[in-house]
Amino acid sequence: MTGGIRPQILIVMMFLLFTTGVALGQTEDFRFHWAVGSTYDADGNPLADAVQYDVWLRRGANDEVLIATVRDDTTYTLAAEAFIVQRIRVCGYDEHGRQSPLSEWSEPVYYETGRSGETVPPAGRLRPNYPNPFNPETRIVYGVPEELPYGAPVQLEVLDLQGKRIRMFQIDRTPGWHEVAWDGKNDRGIPQATGLYLTRFICGTTVDVRKMTMLK
DSSP: OOTTOOOOOEEEEEEEEEEEEEEETTEEEEEEEEEEEOOBOTTSOBOOOOSEEEEEEEETTSOOEEEEEEESOSEEEEEEETTOOEEEEEEEEOTTOOBOOOOOOOOOBOOOTTOTTOOSOSSOEEEEEESSSBSSOEEEEEEEOSSOOTTOOEEEEEEOTTOOEEEEEOOOOSSEEEEEEEOSBOTTSOBOOSEEEEEEEEETTEEEEEEEEEOO
């Protein structure tokens, strides 16, 4: 790379959204697809499309790791373990070896044994937050069902053990699985104390509650 110009090959991640349906012990195959868009350098010259991609994986709260290199393709099949939130992102290289910025993370992949490939839950549900215990941040995953009546309440909040509301989240009513981050602060931005907290998800007539632990 010359002149300090950072090559930019745009990579747009699109969460795939089907599975092969093949079980391998405690894993299921999830296939991802991403799209490549044309971009330009600082002088207005178009850059070549990527011909190779590095695929990075994050499992739960672990650090991301390089798990594969894909050539002449824009798909990758992940053998994902049950009960672990996982996601991928990619980095492209053009024919001259110039590297693109990393893409955004995909939407989370998560399933429980016997429920692989479930992209839309049958009712409002919470999945285990991760990491748990956590410090200073945890991710909360919630699911919205397909047939949610118009005007039905959908609410996600963090409570203390006395039932006092600590934090209310803006949520996505689109059917499927979604994720928010809690940074251990209340709605006024004040850090909360170490201890047990509850995540409560109200979706229509369904109420789902899970415990989580903040450590400092």
